[in-house]
Amino acid sequence: MGVKSVRFNADEEKALALLTGALHMDTSGVIKKALWELYEDVQDAAVIEAFEVREDAGDTGFAPIHDLLDPGGS
Numbered sequence: 001m002g003v004k005s006v007r008f009n010a011d012e013e014k015a016l017a018l019l020t021g022a023l024h025m026d027t028s029g030v031i032k033k034a035l036w037e038l039y040e041d042v043q044d045a046a047v048i049e050a051f052e053v054r055e056d057a058g059d060t061g062f063a064p065i066h067d068l069l070d071p072g073g074s
Contacts, residue, residue, distance in 0.1 A: 006031070 008016060019030045054060050 020027055
């Protein structure tokens with residue numbers, strides 16, 4: 001585990017104080033949560049971009065709902 005030093009300006013300090021209070025988390029927890037939220041956003045964007053490439057290539061399609069719910073056809 002590493003230790004990082006982060007400098008905040010006055011507005012960022014206010015935002016951090018508001019978030020720590022609202023979320024009932026310490027500073028480290030708020031920063032870690034924000035980090036993971038941003039990471040998820042980047043990962044989601046990559047998945048969407050890959051889908052859009054497949055879609056543009058005509059490699060996607062639709063299936064009836066009953067095929068999704070009962071893929072064995074029973």
